[in-house]
Amino acid sequence: MTIVRIRGLEFAALCLLPLLACGCASNMGPKMPKELTAPSATLYPADTFKSDLDKYRAAVTGGDLKTALAIRNQMAYRVMADIESSYGSFEMKLASSRATQSTLADATTLGLTAATTVITGTDIKDILAATSTAFQGTWSSYDKNFFMQKSTEALIAQMRATRRTLQAQLITSLGTRDVTSYPWDAVWMDLVKFYYAGTVPSAMVELASNAGTQANQATEKLNNAVAALTPRTPEQAQQAVDIRGAYEKLAAAVNGSDTAKASAAATTLRKILTDAGYTPGASDDEAALLADLRKAMADASTDNDKLAKLGQAIAAADVK
Amino acid sequence: MAGTYPVDGKLSMQDLAATLTSKEQLEFMQLTGLAIDTTQPRNQATFINQSNQLGKLAIVAKGAASPGTKILSPNVYISGAKTDVDVYRLPTNPPAASS
Numbered sequence: 001m002t003i004v005r006i007r008g009l010e011f012a013a014l015c016l017l018p019l020l021a022c023g024c025a026s027n028m029g030p031k032m033p034k035e036l037t038a039p040s041a042t043l044y045p046a047d048t049f050k051s052d053l054d055k056y057r058a059a060v061t062g063g064d065l066k067t068a069l070a071i072r073n074q075m076a077y078r079v080m081a082d083i084e085s086s087y088g089s090f091e092m093k094l095a096s097s098r099a100t101q102s103t104l105a106d107a108t109t110l111g112l113t114a115a116t117t118v119i120t121g122t123d124i125k126d127i128l129a130a131t132s133t134a135f136q137g138t139w140s141s142y143d144k145n146f147f148m149q150k151s152t153e154a155l156i157a158q159m160r161a162t163r164r165t166l167q168a169q170l171i172t173s174l175g176t177r178d179v180t181s182y183p184w185d186a187v188w189m190d191l192v193k194f195y196y197a198g199t200v201p202s203a204m205v206e207l208a209s210n211a212g213t214q215a216n217q218a219t220e221k222l223n224n225a226v227a228a229l230t231p232r233t234p235e236q237a238q239q240a241v242d243i244r245g246a247y248e249k250l251a252a253a254v255n256g257s258d259t260a261k262a263s264a265a266a267t268t269l270r271k272i273l274t275d276a277g278y279t280p281g282a283s284d285d286e287a288a289l290l291a292d293l294r295k296a297m298a299d300a301s302t303d304n305d306k307l308a309k310l311g312q313a314i315a316a317a318d319v320k
Numbered sequence: 321m322a323g324t325y326p327v328d329g330k331l332s333m334q335d336l337a338a339t340l341t342s343k344e345q346l347e348f349m350q351l352t353g354l355a356i357d358t359t360q361p362r363n364q365a366t367f368i369n370q371s372n373q374l375g376k377l378a379i380v381a382k383g384a385a386s387p388g389t390k391i392l393s394p395n396v397y398i399s400g401a402k403t404d405v406d407v408y409r410l411p412t413n414p415p416a417a418s419s
Contacts, residue, residue, distance in 0.1 A: 228327065229326070229365065233335060233338055244345040297346045307342075
């Protein structure tokens, strides 16, 4: 029979963790004043909204654009206030519920892990260890699938940033544009955008898009750095000129009709390439060796060490 | 390969000329344009393919005397400062000319 022994103090600690986690939700902010929580202060009932919209349309049709403007702005700010109020409580819930879930998950994992250390029975220990691993995997999967493993702070910061931008645009448009250039339907589209900016999926897309832009910028920076010309000194420029001069002479010999000169050029090319650290193929003919030299020159164009080595090999070959 | 390449904006006139010359000589190219990069303090050099060997490039202050043929008069970053310069093509070196 397996004997299970859990020490009293450790057991008490395991039991306390979930209690501590449950207590966290109420510590996220001060109690909201009644004036702010009262639905009458901000709530925009559907029938009032419909009635205002009818008044707005009648004013537009009747050519009373001043009244239409006043109704449009009043409706826009009431909807905005509703969205603002809902977003505030949503943000609070997101932060507290996710922290609670995370803390409970940690507590469960810690509890299971701690239990495996105080339990002497091997079978139960194995079962608890396996349960702990499975639980960690499930939690990780949940976090990955629902939140893309983004921190709550990052999501909230992104939502706030996008909302502020859209809200500023909205307020500016309401204050500066008349009902002809910015009718209620255009306001409505911007209000819908404003609402969606305060949702987790929207924040995830924004974060991913920002990361993508940053990655593109980094890639562009890297490409520019790779493409940049390697700085040279007048001495290195002279080496490049000498290498190119030798190439021209060897190419003339290889492509000429004098076979003896072509054969001598092949021997010189082989020596240059070998001295510069390349291994030309044993059966390479004159044309292949010339192509190898051109490749070595291309390598030297971005590498000062290779340029120096090739320059020395060319100088040693004393191409005439 | 023909195209436009960034060049460090902190080079001296001699080193900028040497850098452009090396590119021409080792990659069978010809400089056709040199200008300031509008996005950051560096230069952009444009090249086309060139199978014949060309003489070295020399860069001098605008209006200063130099042997060779003047090919460009750009405003570029020299030692980190925007400077008006003249780009000259020097006569081809005797060893290459004998081929």
